[in-house]
Amino acid sequence: MQVARATRFQAGSATDERALGEPPHPTAVFRFAYLAGMLLVIGLYPFLSGAARDWAFLVVSVGAIPAVAKGMTAIDADRRTPWWLLLSSLATINASILISVIGGDSVAVLSAALDSVGNVLALIAALILVVVQGRNALGSIVDATIVAVALGGVLWAVAVAPDLRPEVSSGAAKVNLFVAVLALCGVLGAIGGLYRILVKPPRALALLVATLGFALAGYLLFAQASTPGTEVIAAMMFMAGYTALGLFGLDPTARHLADQEPPRHVDRVSAGRLVFLGLALALIPFVVGIRTAGNAPADGLVLALGGTTVAVLVMVRLGCLAMERDRAVQALKHEASHDSLTGLPNRREFVARLDELLSDGRECVVLFCDLDGFKAVNDRFGHSAGDEVLVELARRLRHCIPETDVVSRVGGDEFLILSASPCRTDSLRQCVGNAVAAPVTVRGERVTIGASVGGATGSGGTDPDELIRRADHAMYEAKGRPHTAQRGPVR
Numbered sequence: 001m002q003v004a005r006a007t008r009f010q011a012g013s014a015t016d017e018r019a020l021g022e023p024p025h026p027t028a029v030f031r032f033a034y035l036a037g038m039l040l041v042i043g044l045y046p047f048l049s050g051a052a053r054d055w056a057f058l059v060v061s062v063g064a065i066p067a068v069a070k071g072m073t074a075i076d077a078d079r080r081t082p083w084w085l086l087l088s089s090l091a092t093i094n095a096s097i098l099i100s101v102i103g104g105d106s107v108a109v110l111s112a113a114l115d116s117v118g119n120v121l122a123l124i125a126a127l128i129l130v131v132v133q134g135r136n137a138l139g140s141i142v143d144a145t146i147v148a149v150a151l152g153g154v155l156w157a158v159a160v161a162p163d164l165r166p167e168v169s170s171g172a173a174k175v176n177l178f179v180a181v182l183a184l185c186g187v188l189g190a191i192g193g194l195y196r197i198l199v200k201p202p203r204a205l206a207l208l209v210a211t212l213g214f215a216l217a218g219y220l221l222f223a224q225a226s227t228p229g230t231e232v233i234a235a236m237m238f239m240a241g242y243t244a245l246g247l248f249g250l251d252p253t254a255r256h257l258a259d260q261e262p263p264r265h266v267d268r269v270s271a272g273r274l275v276f277l278g279l280a281l282a283l284i285p286f287v288v289g290i291r292t293a294g295n296a297p298a299d300g301l302v303l304a305l306g307g308t309t310v311a312v313l314v315m316v317r318l319g320c321l322a323m324e325r326d327r328a329v330q331a332l333k334h335e336a337s338h339d340s341l342t343g344l345p346n347r348r349e350f351v352a353r354l355d356e357l358l359s360d361g362r363e364c365v366v367l368f369c370d371l372d373g374f375k376a377v378n379d380r381f382g383h384s385a386g387d388e389v390l391v392e393l394a395r396r397l398r399h400c401i402p403e404t405d406v407v408s409r410v411g412g413d414e415f416l417i418l419s420a421s422p423c424r425t426d427s428l429r430q431c432v433g434n435a436v437a438a439p440v441t442v443r444g445e446r447v448t449i450g451a452s453v454g455g456a457t458g459s460g461g462t463d464p465d466e467l468i469r470r471a472d473h474a475m476y477e478a479k480g481r482p483h484t485a486q487r488g489p490v491r
Contacts, residue, residue: 031250034067038243045239046232053235054101060239061097065090067246071254079258082132085125086245093118116176123183126208129257130190139317139324141193146280146313148189152182153284153306155220163224175305177223182306184216186313202256207248214241281314339409341387342394350408350416354464357420361460365422368471369397369432370479371413372450377442385442389449396435401428416468422457429453452479 038060045056065087072083096114099107130141156178168177191209195201218237225231248254284306337349345353357364371393378386390413397407397415405428406418419428436451454474458467 027250027252031247034063034246034250035243038063038239038246042236042239042243045236051101054097057235057239058094058097058101061090061094061242064242064246064249065094068249071249071251074252074255075258082125082128082257083249085121085128086249089118089121089125090245091118092121112173112176119180119183123187126187126212127190130187130194133194133257137194137197140197141190142313142317143277144193144196145186145189146277146310146317148192149182149186149306149313150280150283150310152185153310154287155185156181156306157284157288160220160223163226165223165225168223177219178305181216181219181223182309184212184219186309188212188216202253204248204251204254204257207244207251210244211241211248214238214244277314277317281310284310339394342391342409344394344398344415345406345408347408347410347416350406350410350418351464351468353406354418354467357418358458358460358462358464358467362420363422363457363459364418364420365425365428365455365457366467366471367417367419367425367428367432367453367455368468368475369415369417369436369451369453370475371436372452372479373447374413374449377447377449381442389440389442389447392440393436393449396438397432400431400435416471425455425457429455452476454478 041056041060045053048056068083068086068090072080072087075083092114096111096118099114100111103111131138160181164174164177168174188209191205191212195205195209198205214237218234218241221230221234221237225234337345337352339346354364354366374386374389377389390409394407394409394415397417401407401417401419402424404420406416408416408418410416415432417428417432419425432453433451436449439446439448441447452475454471454477456467456470456474
């Protein structure tokens with residue numbers, strides 16, 4: 001008997017609900033019919049016996065397959081990997097159940113192996129969804145996972161391991177059961193971390209949590225099933241998990257798992273959080289040590305697997321912190337060397353790159369571009385409109401020059417272009433002129449802006465600032481001539 005699995009979810013659901021008084025949406029009717037049918041089978045399960053129970057269990061577990069497949073049709077083809085994993089998981093687990101029903105104890109090993117593979121596929125699917133939707137807040141999600149795994153280890157050591165049923169009290173069966181409980185706790189924690197950062201957690205996410213929660217409850221009951229009644233309840237928990245997974249597949253909000261941009265989240269690690277994570281790291285060995293000191297049998301499984309898992313997750317968390325620090329450093333470097341409005345290199349970065357070329361003794365050309373008529377745009381439409389024009393012109397300039405050249409914004413409406421190929425000076429000047437001269441739509445109106453361009457060439461030994469001044473002077477000479485947009489001497 002085995003498990004339910006899951007996936008995770010992310011944004012909004014209000015648009016999926018029908019207004020009061022309207023007829024039910026066909027999808028809602030289908031969901032209701034699916035739920036009613038599954039609940040009927042689950043309700044009848046305690047009154048069945050023998051093979052009838054096995055087939056009822058199979059009906060519910062198989063029923064989740066078309067539900068998930070139907071939900072997958074709403075997902076873009078290139079984003080369906082988690083859904084394919086879920087379907088593969090359900091197919092594998094149902095093959096395990098069917099083999100067990102038909103072959104009995106003679107194929108128990110094969111059935112258990114298939115079941116384990118199916119569970120792993122399902123948990124991978126859930127983790128992929130969590131990582132995709134939580135990629136902007138992985139630190140917080142890992143924190144929640146660490147705490148959940150630690151609590152799962154303590155739950156096993158205190159409440160589960162002391163009263164395990166004989167069939168799973170040792171060997172591979174015990175390890176498989178412990179891994180399943182620990183993994184489900186960890187994924188539940190990860191989804192809980194994602195749930196916490198969402199502004200408006202959707203219904204599909206709650207169904208996913210229910211799927212994993214029912215599966216975990218089923219495992220815990222199955223581990224200690226000392227009476228037939230407990231076994232029945234455990235089986236019903238698994239069946240409820242499959243039903244919740246099917247409802248998740250049918251829920252219209254589940255498509256947002258693949259479609260919507262994950263929320264932005266600032267990863268702040270306070271002293272309190274570090275203390276909390278330290279306590280989580282120490283929780284399993286502390287509890288096991290206290291129990292051992294009280295003459296309870298030591299549970300090496302919890303210490304070995306549980307402690308190692310928490311330690312690995314802590315290392316992952318430290319890795320997240322290191323990556324976050326590196327990103328912050330890179331962001332500061334970028335901010336210091338680039339224009340905040342256009343994203344182009346600023347004057348400081350331009351001079352550094354120019355100095356590098358000149359220091360290598362290479363010949364290069366600097367073009368100085370000043371926009372004509374830009375002040376009129378600012379005066380008429382406002383500075384925010386002017387900023388939009390600058391961003392558009394910067395985009396055009398960046399795309400019209402070769403990738404090996406540099407375009408920089410060095411003033412309000414002034415740009416510098418650096419090329420290590422002076423022979424392309426005329427073509428670059430033409431490119432700049434054409435990029436600037438094309439009309440720009442501002443507040444619904446098309447406006448045309450001109451450009452005055454001057455150039456200067458230099459080689460090894462030339463002072464970078466002097467080269468820029470010469471290009472600036474050539475630009476002013478071009479600006480003083482009529483109809484000289486994009487024209488000017490090269491000095």
